[in-house]
Amino acid sequence: MYFSVLGSGSKGNSVYVESGTTAILIDAGFSGKEIAARLQSLGRRVEDLDAVFVTHEHHDHIHGVGVISRRYQIPVYSNYGTFKGGENILGRLSSYSEFATGDTIQLQGLQVRTFAVSHDAADPVGFIIGNGKVSLAYCTDTGKVSHLLRQRLMGCNGLVLEFNHDLQMLKDGPYSHALQQRVRSDHGHLANEDAACFLQSLLHDQLQYVILAHLSTTNNHPDLAMKAARSVVGDNLLQLRVASQALATELMPLK
Numbered sequence: 001m002y003f004s005v006l007g008s009g010s011k012g013n014s015v016y017v018e019s020g021t022t023a024i025l026i027d028a029g030f031s032g033k034e035i036a037a038r039l040q041s042l043g044r045r046v047e048d049l050d051a052v053f054v055t056h057e058h059h060d061h062i063h064g065v066g067v068i069s070r071r072y073q074i075p076v077y078s079n080y081g082t083f084k085g086g087e088n089i090l091g092r093l094s095s096y097s098e099f100a101t102g103d104t105i106q107l108q109g110l111q112v113r114t115f116a117v118s119h120d121a122a123d124p125v126g127f128i129i130g131n132g133k134v135s136l137a138y139c140t141d142t143g144k145v146s147h148l149l150r151q152r153l154m155g156c157n158g159l160v161l162e163f164n165h166d167l168q169m170l171k172d173g174p175y176s177h178a179l180q181q182r183v184r185s186d187h188g189h190l191a192n193e194d195a196a197c198f199l200q201s202l203l204h205d206q207l208q209y210v211i212l213a214h215l216s217t218t219n220n221h222p223d224l225a226m227k228a229a230r231s232v233v234g235d236n237l238l239q240l241r242v243a244s245q246a247l248a249t250e251l252m253p254l255k
């Protein structure tokens with residue numbers, strides 16, 4: 001299995017995953033043009049995608065979903081709450097499949113398992129994509145880490161995990177009190193230290209990649225997120241990366 005975070009942050013999120021001849025996106029929060037360009041930078045094409053799976057209806061996750069679905073006939077998968085909540089932005093889709101949160105969807109050689117996260121959206125989810133040998137978890141836009149979340153992500157070989165903000169930067173930053181409360185709430189986003197603590201509980205020998213994602217450009221700095229993650233990783237040999245808003249990561253292998 002190979003994956004790349006095409007971009008991550010409040011201005012757009014998308015992750016590319018392929019295994020054998022099957023290729024999917026998790027979210028498409030950039031314009032259709034931008035998604036195509038970022039895939040092209042990896043030597044991949046939008047028209048070869050088999051599906052787009054959508055986590056929730058916020059703009060930074062669904063902005064380009066409708067366009068690529070219509071333009072390239074890409075099937076879209078989400079739960080009902082996300083579809084209803086995002087209807088106006090999504091527009092007409094070339095093909096749509098609904099899942100219930102908790103379902104596992106079999107798509108050719110890939111299994112896509114869905115799990116609930118805690119966020120201010122209709123029915124937000126994360127995904128675990130497996131090919132029978134290795135698995136990748138995508139977990140951003142969650143204000144808290146539940147027992148269920150830990151259970152689900154345990155044993156995955158790759159993690160795309162939210163390191164949204166540094167608490168001190170959020171406190172000292174320009175956000176209004178109300179907005180700070182929203183970000184920090186159980187339905188907001190994970191702080192560096194909470195994410196690091198979560199990561200510590202997920203470490204195991206077969207964990208190969210951890211990508212720090214959905215960093216706030218206002219209330220975080222890549223060095224701070226990395227420092228928090230490194231403080232719990234210790235001597236573990238896994239690869240750590242910070243996903244950027246502007247550029248796709250390289251294609252990373254999970255074996």
Ligand SMILES: [Zn+2]
Pocket residue numbers: 009010013058060061141214
């Ligand atoms: Zn988001």
Ligand SMILES: [Zn+2]
Pocket residue numbers: 056058119121141
């Ligand atoms: Zn969101």
